[in-house]
Amino acid sequence: MRKGVRNWGPPLLLLSPTIIILGIFVYGLIAANVRVSLTNRTSLVPATEFVGLDNYIALLAEDRFLHSLANLAVFTVVFIAGTMLFGFLWAWMLDKGVSAEGIFRSVYLFPMAVSFVASGVVWRWLLNSAEGDRASGLNRILETFGLGFLQNSWWNEPTWGMAAIALPAIWQLSGYVMALFLAGFRGIPDELREAARMDGASEWKLYRFVIFPQLSPIALSALIIVSHMSLKVFDLIMSVTGSIYVTEVPATYMWVTLTSNDYAKSATIATVLLVLASVFIIPYLIQTARSEKANR
Amino acid sequence: MRSTRMSVIAGAAILGLALAGCSTSSAGPSEDDPNQVEVFTWWAAGSEKVGLDALVAVFAEQYPDIAFSNAAVAGGAGSNAKAALASRLEADNPPDTFQAHAGAELNDYIEAGQLQDLSSFYDENGLYEAFPDTLIEQLTSDGAIYSVPSNIHRANVTWVNVDVLEGAGIDPTVAPESMDAWIDDLTTLQESGVTAPLALGTEWTQMQLFENVLIADLGAEGYTGLWDGTTDWDSAEVQTAIGHYGELLDFANTDYAGLDWDAATQILLDGNAGYNVMGDWAEAAFVQAGQTYGTEYTTWATPGTDGIFDFLADSFTLAVGAPHETAAIDWLTTISSAEGQKAFNIAKGSIPARMDAVATDYPEYQQTAMASFQEDTIVSSLAHGSAASVSWSADLSSAIGKFGADRNADELLTALVAAAAAQE
Amino acid sequence: MTVTEKTRPAPAPAPLPLSPALRPRRGFSLGRTLKYTILIVFVFIVMIPVYVLIVTSLKPPADVNPATSWGLPVRWPWQSETPGGATGFDNWSAAYTALAPSIGRTFMLAIPAALISALLGSMNGFVLSRWRFPHANLVFTFILFGMFIPYQAVMTPLVQMKSTLGLPSDISTLLLVHVIYGLPICTLIFRNYYVSIPMELMEASRVDGAGMMRTYWSIVLPLSLPGFVVTIIWQFTNAWNDFLFAMFLSDTAGGPVSLALNNLAQGAQLANYGTAMAGALIASLPTLLVYIILGKYFIGGLMSGSVKS
Known part of the structure; x- marks a missing residue:
């Protein structure tokens, strides 16, 4: 009995402030949000009745919302792949030992320091889609360096254009992922590497069986940080393109409905976004639980 | 156990401090001062x-x-x-x-x-x-x-680059009579080598151009009727307007979706376009660039909207x-x-x-502008919140933005009708 | 406060300890040249937007044109012949005047927000990673899920709460909100960090019968510097750059620099991009400094943690 209290009590006591606060400010507000999504509150006038799941049914059948989901999917895939790729690549190269590592690291890391409130304008210019004579932004630079064939219409391309919107996001967060991976590389005890080399493991096998498994908690942590930003991507799109149809994602769509006082729809979109979040969280949790079990 | 309790107290104390910091530092001193x-x-x-x-x-x-x-x-x-x-x-x-x-x-x-x-x-x-x-x-x-x-402010103003028009043999001082006449001039301009004679920007500027075309094709009364229900959104005139608007987009710079209004106006300032439809706040951009009204640029009411003041x-x-x-x-x-x-x-x-x-x-x-404001028929601007409620404008904006990307006139018409129906 | 005190006994992390095996080798090699080339090319790519920010901030309004955004200023600020009298220096002085009053306030927000969130996150992370108790994973999920909440959705009830509680429209309310919504990610970072550091020390102390809190203060906290660096960087940046909470819960008279910057950059129909970009650079300086100062310990510190084992 006493043992039970020892196991339960202290951790829960210590966690209870967090649990209570999040219970109010996250779950309480989510509940308030879900409640609004079940009403007919489509203007500033208070809701008159509950409409059940009508708002959800209407939203999921709407072309505009599906379009915003498709945009989000393209954005998310490119954003996650880009940050993980560059983050890993930079960390891997820096880990091999580089003079002036501090400079490289600071440069790669610093875009995180810049908010999109004003750098958004720069990105809007850089991603301008005009080509040839009127080319400005990145297209101009590609032309100048004789890479004119790489010029493209960036995010104005209807289907895959959202991939271009991910560029500023990759720019901003790759450095963070790099830092996480670099810390991961440095955290791998040298003895492990040496032991593997002694055993005659090839470089690939060293990575496959020693380094990657050691990095996987870090990779997962990076993945979940990047994916939560991806789902909520808002500032970036608002400042680079504004809330327009072509680059609409659920978060900006939600903003449009919020500013036009359609609270029920806005709340519905928010709830769908939260459900989408579990698509990322659940595999993550399963994976962590499994790997920790394996380690113990 | 004692240390555990201490820890909880410590944790609570930190939070309490944070909370107290918030509640004690009161707001401005004169919240209740009537003056x-x-x-x-x-x-x-x-x-x-x-x-x-x-x-x-x-x-x-x-x-x-x-x-x-x-x-x-x-x-x-x-x-x-x-x-x-x-x-x-x-x-x-x-x-x-x-x-x-x-x-x-x-x-x-x-x-x-x-x-x-x-x-x-x-x-x-x-x-x-x-x-x-x-x-x-x-x-x-x-x-x-x-x-x-x-x-x-006035929203139905067309800004004209005098040199560009004169270069193609078009008289910049006279506004074309109608949308069709304007499209003829745009064609002439394009054939003379100006690849994108109409400068255009992001979604709300597209919406403003569309509203200009609606006013031109429906007249003041017909346009105002769109907002009070006396004009049908699937009328022949609206369909004509959609047709005209689509043609205008063909003359626009391809990068329009990504340009602020001022970047679109800049295309005109740089002599890469002949026309730009924009509200009269654009005057400030011409002044800032050091251009003179009448010699380097001029303005008219958008073709077909003469005698109408599209206000916001x-x-x-x-x-x-x-x-x-x-x-x-x-x-x-x-x-x-x-x-x-x-x-x-x-x-x-x-x-x-x-x-x-x-x-x-x-x-x-x-x-x-002051003279026109007193003489002209005043209509309300859609792109700037005067004509339609916020939610209606938002629906229309999205439909127009979508048309800007896919050019599907049928879907635009359907969306316009649906947006009007949603307001009932 | 306690954070700095308690962390002091920690082994001062050498800024960038490299094991002998990893120390850069001298002499020419193709691989090394290639590596440096790639790294330097990336430096240029990453710096592109900054270059545009800097050159634009030096141009007078009449010369700012998206089509020539790559070009150096035609008229440099120190050249006096600019018509209208405006120079690139005016951008900087106007931006400084507009932002200066709010920068101090933003420090008062971002520093405590970062420290408090980090401390709470570290306690939570410690418990979640080291204490096996029933449904620990459920509790972790409960906390983690808070990260994914789209803040726009909760603004309306949040403003309502603020006005019910009578909280002021200034930094203190924002501090509270950043601490609260920072809890999930700080907990996540620390939990993952504690999982990765060796357990032997802690196991020993448990055998000793030391209480959980003693273990935390005397053993875990001193090992936590790298975790603190990561969360402080993250939270400081978030609080510094946050615009959404600031917009809803504070006003320009008492709010942070992001509001002032937004008003400067977007407050006029005909934007003065030069001033906006000078403002963006000024507003980014403090976060940049945090990266330069703490970046050194970020990786070095983490490594010292594992070396100890």
């Missing part, structure tokens, strides 16, 4: 800020005892301000007076009972006589009036439950006074709503 007015605007920089400062100076002169406090939230053409404002209204914590586009954009607040009727204010201050009748008509909602316009206005309201109501009314009095309107509009480059303003006080472009 102040909180004004909520999105004018925070540039000529708007200069104009606002000029207005505040007049206010300080007229009401020296009242402190002015500005809760500016800029960005997104007022959408940030609208969102922040809605949350404050929701929490029963309204500012005394807030900025809003005059016209249908106010409908939501009116329906929710968040605005006070200002008809008696208009009566007392003689505003029914001071403002043009057609403006009063556009501002009135069910016999009541809920805002005081501080400045008027910034205005101020009186919130229900305004904590400092008398002071707010004083602020509205200053805004509507001849002196206040003059101070603000000269700085901002817009025109006063009052008809008794002295034209010679204003620069040249504003004088011509």
Whole structure:
């Protein structure tokens, strides 16, 4: 009995402030949000009745919302792949030992320091889609360096254009992922590497069986940080393109409905976004639980 | 166990500190002082800020005892301000007076009972006589009036690069008679080597161009009828307008979706386009670039809209439950006074709503706009919140943005009809 | 406060300890040249937007044109012949005047927000990673899920709460909100960090019968510097750059620099891009400094943690 209290009590006591606060400010507000999504509150006038799941049914059948989901999917895939790729690549190269590592690291890391409130304008210019004579932004630079064939219409391309919107996001967060991976590389005890080399493991096998498994908690942590930003991507799109149809994602769509006082729809979109979040969280949790079990 | 308890106490203490820090540092010292007015605007920089400062100076002169406090939230053409404002209204914590586009954009607040009727204010201050009748008509909602316009802008202005047109043998001083005639000129221009003769920008500028085409093809009455239900959205005229609009997009720069209005105007300034449809605030961009009206650029009412003034206005309201109501009314009095309107509009480059303003006080472009404003038929701008409620505008904006990407005229028509139906 | 005190006994992490095997080798090699080339090319790519920010901030309004955004200023600020009298220096002085009052306030927000969130996150992370108790994973999920909440959705009820509680429209309310919504990610970072550091020390102390809290203060906290660096960087940046909470819960008179910057950049129909970009650079300086100062310990510190084993 006493043992039970020892196991339960202290951790829960210590966690209870967090649990209570999040219970109010996250779950309480989510509940308030879900409640609004079940009403007919489509203007500033208070809701008159509950409409059940009508708002959800209407939203999921709407072309505009599906379009915003498709945009989000393209954005998310490119954003996650880009940050993980560059983050890993930079960390891997820096880990091999580089003079002036501090400079490289600071440069790669610093875009995180810049908010999109004003750098958004720069990105809007850089991603301008005009080509040839009127080319400005990145297209101009590609032309100048004789890479004119790489010029493209960036995010104005209807289907895959959202991939271009991910560029500023990759720019901003790759450095963070790099830092996480670099810390991961440095955290791998040298003895492990040496032991593997002694055993005659090839470089690939060293990575496959020693380094990657050691990095996987870090990779997962990076993945979940990047994916939560991806789902909520808002500032970036608002400042680079504004809330327009072509680059609409659920978060900006939600903003449009919020500013036009359609609270029920806005709340519905928010709830769908939260459900989408579990698509990322659940595999993550399963994976962590499994790997920790394996380690113990 | 003891240390555990200590830890919990320590954790709670930290949070408590944070909370206490918040509650003890109280807000401004004079929350209940009646001699102040909180004004909520999105004018925070540039000529708007200069104009606002000029207005505040007049206010300080007229009401020296009242402190002015500005809760500016800029960005997104007022959408940030609208969102922040809605949350404050929701929490029963309204500012005394807030900025809003005059016209249908106010409908939501009116329906929710968040605005006070200002008809008696208009009566007392003689505003029914001071403002043009057609403006009063556009501002009135069910016999009541809920805002005081501080400045008027015109949205159906076509800006013309004189050199570019002359280079193609087109007379820049004469506006084409109709949309079709304009499209002929655009074709001539394109054949002469100007690849994208019409400069265009992001979604709201597309919406403004579309509204210009609607006015041209439906006339003032037909266009106004779109908003009060007397014109059908699937009428032949609207379909013609969609056709014209699609043709115009073919003459536009391909990168339009990604350009701010000023970047689109810059294309015209650089001589890479012949025309740009934009509100009269674009004047400031031409002045800044050092160009002269008449020699390097000129303007006309968009082809087919001559004699019509497509208006938008910034205005101020009186919130229900305004904590400092008398002071707010004083602020509205200053805004509507001849002196206040003059101070603000000269700085901002817009025109006063009052008809008794002295034209010679204003620069040249504003004088011509003031004359048109008094003579022309006034219609309400869609792209700037005067014609349709916020949710209707948002639906239309999305439909037009989608058309800009896929050029599917049938879907645009369906979306326009659906958006109108959703308002019933 | 306690954070700095308690962390002091920690082994001062050498800024960039490299094991002998990893120390850069001298002499020419193709691989090394290639590596440096790639790294330097990336430096240029990453710096592109900054270059545009800097050159634009030096141009007078009449010369700012998206089509020539790559070009150096035609008229440099120190050249006096600019018509209209405006120079690139005016951008900087106007931006400084507009932002200066709010920068101090933003420090008062971002520093405590970062420290408090980090401390709470570290306690939570410690418990979740080292204490096996029933349904630990459920509790972790409960906390983690908070990260994914789209803040726009909760603004309206949040403003309502703020006005019910009578909280002021200034930094203190924002501090509270950043601490609260920072809890999930700080907990996540620390939990993952504690999982990765060796357990032997802690196991020993448990055998000793030291209480959980003693273990935390005397053993875990001193090992936590790298975790603190990561969360402080993250939270400081978030609080510094946050615009959404600031817009809804504070006002320009008492709010952080992001509001002032937004008003400067977006407050006018005809934007003055030069001033906006000078403002963006000024507003980014403090976060940049945090990266330069703490970046050194970020990786070095983490490595010292594992070396100890």
